Amino acid sequence: MTQPPIPAHALPVVARAPGKCILFGEHAVVRGQPEVLLAIDLYTQVAIRPSPEWRLNGHAGPVADHRYLQTAIREVWTTGTPLDVTAVSRIPKASGMGSSAAFVSGLVAAMGAVQGGVDRATLAQQVFTIEREAQGVGSPGDTSAAIAGGYLTLNTDVAAVGEALWTVTAGEERWTVRRIADPGWVWVVAYSGLPKATGPKVQAVGERFSSWEGPDLLRRFSEVAVAGLRAMAQEDRTETGRLLEENQRLLREVGVSHPRLEALIEATQPAAVGAKVTGAGGGGSIVALPKPGQETDLVRRLARAGAVPFATGPAARGVELV
Ligand code: PMV
Numbered sequence: 001m002t003q004p005p006i007p008a009h010a011l012p013v014v015a016r017a018p019g020k021c022i023l024f025g026e027h028a029v030v031r032g033q034p035e036v037l038l039a040i041d042l043y044t045q046v047a048i049r050p051s052p053e054w055r056l057n058g059h060a061g062p063v064a065d066h067r068y069l070q071t072a073i074r075e076v077w078t079t080g081t082p083l084d085v086t087a088v089s090r091i092p093k094a095s096g097m098g099s100s101a102a103f104v105s106g107l108v109a110a111m112g113a114v115q116g117g118v119d120r121a122t123l124a125q126q127v128f129t130i131e132r133e134a135q136g137v138g139s140p141g142d143t144s145a146a147i148a149g150g151y152l153t154l155n156t157d158v159a160a161v162g163e164a165l166w167t168v169t170a171g172e173e174r175w176t177v178r179r180i181a182d183p184g185w186v187w188v189v190a191y192s193g194l195p196k197a198t199g200p201k202v203q204a205v206g207e208r209f210s211s212w213e214g215p216d217l218l219r220r221f222s223e224v225a226v227a228g229l230r231a232m233a234q235e236d237r238t239e240t241g242r243l244l245e246e247n248q249r250l251l252r253e254v255g256v257s258h259p260r261l262e263a264l265i266e267a268t269q270p271a272a273v274g275a276k277v278t279g280a281g282g283g284g285s286i287v288a289l290p291k292p293g294q295e296t297d298l299v300r301r302l303a304r305a306g307a308v309p310f311a312t313g314p315a316a317r318g319v320e321l322v
Helices: 067-076 099-114 120-135 141-148 198-210 214-233 237-253 259-271 295-304
Strands: 013-024 035-050 083-089 151-154 164-170 173-180 187-191 272-278 285-290 308-312
Touching: 013 099, 013 141, 013 187, 013 214, 013 237, 013 272, 013 285, 035 099, 035 141, 035 187, 035 214, 035 308, 067 099, 067 120, 083 099, 099 120, 099 141, 120 141, 120 164, 141 151, 141 164, 141 173, 151 214, 173 214, 187 295, 198 214, 214 237, 237 272, 237 285, 259 272, 259 285, 259 295, 285 295, 295 308
Parallel strands: none
Antiparallel strands: 013 035, 035 083, 035 151, 151 173, 164 173, 187 285, 187 308, 272 285
C-alpha cells in the first residue's frame, strides 16, 4: 500500500503520527543490519498555529532547550514565521515506543504541508536527519515507521519482503526501508515504567559491536531478524515466538536487559509464544506475541506484574493531516 504524500495546507495544521515497536534487530540496525518493526496504534498529534513568538504547548520558555524543535526549525522551517506548537501524545515518553519520532514526524509533516506539501521519502530523510542530529546516534527505523505506518523491515532484501519505500542516509551510512505483509496478529507491548536512554545504550552496545566479538554478534543478530521476517511471512506464530526469545538472548548478551524487564518477560510465559525487550533497553518496554486467544489474559498478567500494557495491531497509516 503506497501512502499519499502530505498535501499542501495553510496554517493552522494538525498532523498525527504513530509510535512503533521493534520486533527484531534493534541495536544491530544502527550498524546496517536487518530490523523488523511495526507502527503501533498509539499516536502523537501535533498542531502548529501562527504565533507572535515561538511557543511549545503555549509557553515560550521550553522552546530554546527543545533539541528536536530547534533542529526542525533550523532544518526544515524556511518561512521564518514563529509558531505555537502543541503536542498531545498517548505514547509514553522514553518507553521505547517511538514518542520522539512520532513528535518530529507530526511536526515536520505539518511544517511540510504549510510549505507546499511533501512526499514521504523526503519526509523520511528530513525527520531522520533531525532525530539523528538531536540524539547523536541511531537508525531510521522509528522515524520510518511513524511516516509509513504498517509493518516494515530495514536492510533486508529477501524473497519475503515487498516494495522498497525509501533509502535514508547519514553521511556514508544508508538504510533501505521496505514494507512487509501484516501477519494479522495482535501484539502486546508493555511499558515497565522505567524510562530508558537511547544514546548511552546505543554507545555501549556500539562498543561491543566494535570489539573482537562484533562481527559474530552482528551476524547472529542479522540471522535472527531474517529468520523472524520469514516466520512472519509464513504467519508461523510459534516460530516467530521462538525467534523473539532468541533475539532476547542476544539483547541480554549485549547488556540491554534489566531485572525488571526480565520479570515482565517471565510474567508473559503462560500466555505468550515469545517475548523480548523492544527498543534500546535498560528500561523501557517489552513486546510479547500472545498465544491464540490469550491476548486479554496476557494484558492482565502484565498489568498485574506492574507494567502498563497495550494490545496493538499495526497502525496501518503513517503520519497524516487531521
Ligand atoms: O528505544 P528506542 O525507541 O529509542 O529505539 C532504539 C532502537 C535502537 O536500535 C537501539 C536505536 C536505533 O535508532 O535504531
